[in-house]
Amino acid sequence: MNKFFRSRAMLYILAVLLMLVFFLPDLIGPIPAVLCGSVVIGFSFYIYNLWCREESDDSAEPGSIGSQEDRPGLALKDKIQQRRKTENIMLLDLLRKRRSIRQFTDQKIEEGKLEVLIESVLRSPSSRGLNPWEFVIVTDEDTIGELARAKTHGSSFLAGAPLAIVVCADPGKSDVWVEDTSIASLLLHLSATDLGLGSCWIQIRKRQYDEQTGSETYVKSILDLDPDMSVEAIVAIGYSAEEKPGRDGESLLYDRISYEKYGNRR
Ligand SMILES: Cc1cc2nc3c(=O)[nH]c(=O)nc-3n(C[C@H](O)[C@H](O)[C@H](O)COP(=O)(O)O)c2cc1C
Incomplete structure (x- = not known):
């Protein structure tokens, strides 16, 4: 009517x-x-x-x-x-700000913020609710320094971060643990952004420490992880020491969106 x-x-x-x-x-x-x-x-x-x-x-x-x-x-x-x-699209506002941050100030992460990060990551969805992940919270400077050497490229900046969260899983618990741990890593990254912190994903799975040793093996030895565990990533977190504006809306790849059938663009 x-x-x-x-x-x-x-x-x-x-x-x-x-x-x-x-x-x-x-x-x-x-x-x-x-x-x-x-x-x-x-x-x-x-x-x-x-x-x-x-x-x-x-x-x-x-x-x-x-x-x-x-x-x-x-x-x-x-x-x-x-x-x-x-409408108040809070998540979109957050995504508009989000960037990977690799330079950090010396400021430590407050306990309350760490608790929020932990709650966020434990709310991650996982296939069949199997929750195959485990998270190792590292604040010890020396251990963070060792983790920063996990790869030949793309991990050294971790040495300047006050917090590293290592995202691992027991592959025996789920055949899609890679997806589950990736979602958890992303939630950490977004939650950190929401808390006014900078963060960056450091890929560990399928990366090399040196020619003989994989990054996973290296990280597992530092953290005393069980031999049957796998490591997906480390999320470096801290107060940002770099100015990085969110990506410009104009740079978004709208041509990657199809409607109803692949290739139908608007
Ligand atoms: C699966 C994945 C692995 C990544 N691995 C690394 C890494 O090992 N080291 C690093 O510095 N950044 C890493 N990044 C961050 C990307 O380089 C970053 O997201 C990309 O350059 C886009 O920049 P932005 O996040 O600021 O938009 C990774 C991101 C993803 C999603």
Whole structure:
């Protein structure tokens, strides 16, 4: 019913009714004309109100960007931008800020923030709820220094971080432990960003410490991990010492999005 009231046809009907109001005194006499006129004007206000509400809320599922498809001229990013004006998209705000941070100040991570990081990572989804992961929290400077040598490239900056969280798993518990630990690592990265901390993923699985030794073997020996455990990554965390703005919206690869069938772009 609301849909009809909001339709263009309703506007035409309303216009005709309003015009009729002028002729009502001649047609039905002054008193019934005043009564009918009041009803028509009141009804007009009601319709006007519905149209105003449509402008501001799009009458759609909360958060659904597709609900704006009645405005076909808009590109997806414009639709997201427009949706943002009316809704508080907290995760998107966070993602807009997120960057990999590799330089840290000396400031230690407060206990309360560490607790938030731990709770966040333990809330990670995992396949069949098997939770095959384990996390080793490392704050000892010397141990962090040793972990920073886990790879020939891409891990040395860890030496400057006050906190390293090593993300491991028992592959015997789940055949998709790589996915599970990757999600957990990402949640750590996002949660750190949310706490105003900088962080960066350091890949360990399938990387080399040197020509003979894999990074996983090296990290396992430093942390006394069980032999049947595997290491996915280390997340370096600390207060950022570098200014890194979020990625510009213009650089986003919208051409990687297809609709309904691969290759259908908007
Ligand atoms: C699976 C994965 C492995 C990564 N490994 C490393 C790494 O070993 N060392 C590093 O410095 N950054 C690493 N990164 C961070 C990426 O280099 C970084 O996300 C990418 O350059 C994009 O930069 P941004 O995160 O600031 O947008 C890794 C990221 C992912 C997702």
